[in-house]
Amino acid sequence: MDVHNVTNQYSQMLEVQRKTLQRARMRQGERPRDREPKEKMYLKFMMNHVAIKPTKQQQNLILSSFIPSAYLPCTEPLRGMRPITIQNLQLETHHRGTYLPLRVITPPQRMTAIMVLAEDSLADVVLLQLYQQEPENIREASHIVDDGMILLVKEPYFKVMASGDYGLRVDHLSDVIHVNPQDARIPESWRAWALPIRSSAQSLKMKGNTAMGEKRYWQAITDYSNALTVAETSDEIEILKRNRSLAFLKTKQYDAVLSDVGFPDLGLEPPEKALFRAAEALYFLARFEDCCQTLEILRAKFPNNEDALKALERARRRCAEQAKGDYDFKLLQTEAKKLRPPQLDHATYIGPVEIRNTKTKGRGLFLTRAVKAGDLLLCEKAFAHAYAPDDDKGNSKITLLMNPETKMGFMGGQADLLTIIVQKLFRNPSLAPSFTKLHHGNYEAASTSMVDGQPIVDTFLVERIMSLNVFGCPLSSLNTRSDMRSSKPEEPTAYHSCGIWTQASYINHSCTSNARRSFIGDMMIVRATQDLEADTEVSFWYKQPTGEHSEDPREVYKHWGFICTCAICQDAGTTTKAVIQERRKTLEKLKRACDSSNGIQVSQFERLLKDLDHTYTEPASKVPRLLVFDAQFLLARVYMGENNMIKGLECIRKMLSALGFIVEGFDASPTSCRVVKWGLMVDYLVEAFLHARTAFQTIGDKESSKRAEEYAKCAYKVVVGEDSSFNSSHRDQLR
Numbered sequence: 001m002d003v004h005n006v007t008n009q010y011s012q013m014l015e016v017q018r019k020t021l022q023r024a025r026m027r028q029g030e031r032p033r034d035r036e037p038k039e040k041m042y043l044k045f046m047m048n049h050v051a052i053k054p055t056k057q058q059q060n061l062i063l064s065s066f067i068p069s070a071y072l073p074c075t076e077p078l079r080g081m082r083p084i085t086i087q088n089l090q091l092e093t094h095h096r097g098t099y100l101p102l103r104v105i106t107p108p109q110r111m112t113a114i115m116v117l118a119e120d121s122l123a124d125v126v127l128l129q130l131y132q133q134e135p136e137n138i139r140e141a142s143h144i145v146d147d148g149m150i151l152l153v154k155e156p157y158f159k160v161m162a163s164g165d166y167g168l169r170v171d172h173l174s175d176v177i178h179v180n181p182q183d184a185r186i187p188e189s190w191r192a193w194a195l196p197i198r199s200s201a202q203s204l205k206m207k208g209n210t211a212m213g214e215k216r217y218w219q220a221i222t223d224y225s226n227a228l229t230v231a232e233t234s235d236e237i238e239i240l241k242r243n244r245s246l247a248f249l250k251t252k253q254y255d256a257v258l259s260d261v262g263f264p265d266l267g268l269e270p271p272e273k274a275l276f277r278a279a280e281a282l283y284f285l286a287r288f289e290d291c292c293q294t295l296e297i298l299r300a301k302f303p304n305n306e307d308a309l310k311a312l313e314r315a316r317r318r319c320a321e322q323a324k325g326d327y328d329f330k331l332l333q334t335e336a337k338k339l340r341p342p343q344l345d346h347a348t349y350i351g352p353v354e355i356r357n358t359k360t361k362g363r364g365l366f367l368t369r370a371v372k373a374g375d376l377l378l379c380e381k382a383f384a385h386a387y388a389p390d391d392d393k394g395n396s397k398i399t400l401l402m403n404p405e406t407k408m409g410f411m412g413g414q415a416d417l418l419t420i421i422v423q424k425l426f427r428n429p430s431l432a433p434s435f436t437k438l439h440h441g442n443y444e445a446a447s448t449s450m451v452d453g454q455p456i457v458d459t460f461l462v463e464r465i466m467s468l469n470v471f472g473c474p475l476s477s478l479n480t481r482s483d484m485r486s487s488k489p490e491e492p493t494a495y496h497s498c499g500i501w502t503q504a505s506y507i508n509h510s511c512t513s514n515a516r517r518s519f520i521g522d523m524m525i526v527r528a529t530q531d532l533e534a535d536t537e538v539s540f541w542y543k544q545p546t547g548e549h550s551e552d553p554r555e556v557y558k559h560w561g562f563i564c565t566c567a568i569c570q571d572a573g574t575t576t577k578a579v580i581q582e583r584r585k586t587l588e589k590l591k592r593a594c595d596s597s598n599g600i601q602v603s604q605f606e607r608l609l610k611d612l613d614h615t616y617t618e619p620a621s622k623v624p625r626l627l628v629f630d631a632q633f634l635l636a637r638v639y640m641g642e643n644n645m646i647k648g649l650e651c652i653r654k655m656l657s658a659l660g661f662i663v664e665g666f667d668a669s670p671t672s673c674r675v676v677k678w679g680l681m682v683d684y685l686v687e688a689f690l691h692a693r694t695a696f697q698t699i700g701d702k703e704s705s706k707r708a709e710e711y712a713k714c715a716y717k718v719v720v721g722e723d724s725s726f727n728s729s730h731r732d733q734l735r
């Protein structure tokens with residue numbers, strides 16, 4: 001939804017990649033005889049390693065990332081699997097039921113994947129590519145995999161790489177296990193030289209503390225974990241775990257924090273640090289009620305802890321947001337303006353909506369009570385968000401993410417978003433259900449969720465869910481609106497920044513939508529665009545309908561696998577070719593009339609608009625006339641520019657009617673203006689109501705002028721997400 005789909009633009013590239021995959025598949029089962037010798041591979045890798053230092057120009061290149069054919073992660077525990085060696089690997093094969101012990105022989109090289117050369121017990125060498133790893137600014141590649149480390153690759157996938165070389169590709173994080181040199185599953189020859197002197201828990205703890213002091217949190221986790229394997233007393237274990245919990249907190253592994261401090265069973269005399277760390281983890285897991293309760297216990301036991309008081313106040317604010325939708329929107333706007341990435345610290349509010357089954361669209365979001373136009377339905381914090389502005393100064397790169405199997409290509413932060421989600425689920429499995437329950441078409445995911453003590457995160461399931469549920473998003477809708485009003489080129493319809501909002505994802509599409517989404521940073525706000533009865537299904541646009549005729553309705557929402565059956569689409573389906581032709585011709589004439597060097601010829605424009613309007617047969621309140629409203633608004637502005645307020649109002653009334661509104665009093669009659677039924681909520685509606693306000697003011701109808709302003713404010717609230725910025729955004733018009 002609103003992401004930059006480049007499938008057509010890059011169709012050739014997709015096709016080339018698809019053919020490459022096909023060719024590779026033809027070698028399935030082959031044991032290649034032309035693998036390069038160790039020395040040659042090493043030299044090549046190391047030369048590349050030195051050569052690849054991205055220059056400024058390279059940094060600005062758009063990286064492309066290809067999704068391979070989906071395969072399931074290993075769900076078998078290592079116990080019971082057989083070891084395998086490189087010489088027995090077959091191309092394009094997932095070696096189910098086996099694992100490959102490898103010793104890394106080079107430093108890592110970071111491209112889309114992290115790459116190293118690794119050898120097996122027979123000194124055969126293979127290129128290993130690890131995908132979905134954290135970026136360098138979060139975790140150094142050398143901490144993930146480095147020269148001398150020993151790994152077990154579960155169910156290795158051996159393949160022909162894009163370069164034509166052979167290599168192992170690992171897409172699922174839990175398919176690689178790091179082992180220490182004493183592990184019985186690795187070749188003895190590796191064990192012999194690497195046997196370390198047994199360190200004490202105390203010395204390992206000190207090592208961990210030093211690493212913490214130097215902000216090397218991953219190292220600290222390793223050190224404390226090693227200390228725990230040799231710790232003997234329960235006191236020692238408790239302290240080590242408490243220390244480790246801080247390192248887990250710093251690396252955003254909140255489930256592990258809770259486990260290390262023993263939450264929820266913190267004991268009768270819980271230590272201050274344990275309580276505080278539990279509260280912090282609960283906060284970041286968005287368990288604000290639990291967080292408040294923990295902090296209240298902390299405050300009662302340690303009343304002088306000022307940090308706990310601040311944390312409690314913060315958590316209480318989140319609780320108010322979560323329970324009542326009580327947001328300081330002005331603050332949110334200020335934060336979105338300043339913060340980069342614009343990821344705000346606020347809670348999700350789920351308003352009067354709930355998930356229910358629909359008859360034909362899977363699940364949907366339904367109203368639990370009646371609402372008014374402008375009412376808040378959701379204010380949702382992103383589950384995951386990748387900020388990728390065009391100037392490349394975000395936390396995510398603009399990448400071309402191509403899937404040759406689904407034949408889709410997207411430009412933006414989606415490659416990074418995929419990694420962000422995979423990592424989040426891997427580190428915090430308690431958060432997985434809210435994401436994995438989302439629509440994923442016919443992809444069949446593995447049913448096991450843990451193996452060998454690690455969560456299983458199926459990268460291809462994540463990709464599938466992301467692809468069907470991702471939303472493109474601006475920095476803020478206010479920003480988009482300001483750009484539009486300062487007439488920067490066209491209003492953007494696709495964004496490079498993107499994210500996942502797990503509640504909003506249940507909203508189905510309709511061209512005759514009754515809700516609209518807007519953004520403030522990574523908060524998505526969904527408001528009703530009409531007065532709605534309880535039990536109504538909420539819908540918004542996946543793509544804003546244009547009213548242009550589509551030759552094949554299956555193509556329009558093909559990506560999501562449905563054909564829209566709303567009133568607009570049904571009407572389009574029964575419109576004859578002759579009428580479509582007539583509309584196109586009239587539209588072209590209207591466009592020419594606009595572009596005329598002598599300015600718009602009003603009478604000719606009026607006549608053409610009437611002709612266009614007459615091509616529709618259904619009442620606009622049932623089937624909005626999407627090709628009409630824009631031109632009608634243009635004409636309103638022309639009339640008002642000539643100070644002809646009555647004609648201006650008439651055009652606004654016609655514009656509203658074309659959008660499906662039912663209105664009264666948008667004229668010089670004594671009846672005050674009133675929206676009887678709201679129609680489609682397009683951006684220009686704010687301006688239209690403001691123009692109506694000016695017209696009413698000029699003709700001395702104060703009551704209608706006030707009402708028109710209220711309607712403008714309501715439309716603004718829906719389009720921007722809030723109305724606290726309305727007055728400052730429209731200072732000139734509101735004078």
Ligand SMILES: C[S@@+](CC[C@H](N)C(=O)[O-])C[C@H]1O[C@@H](n2cnc3c(N)ncnc32)[C@H](O)[C@@H]1O
Nearest residue numbers: 361362363439468469505506507508509560562
């Ligand atoms: C983001 S999900 C929406 C929630 C989804 N219905 C569910 O059950 O989770 C998108 C999917 O919903 C379905 N969908 C959305 N709008 C639809 C519509 N107007 N008609 C039919 N199916 C629709 C399609 O299967 C689409 O791929």
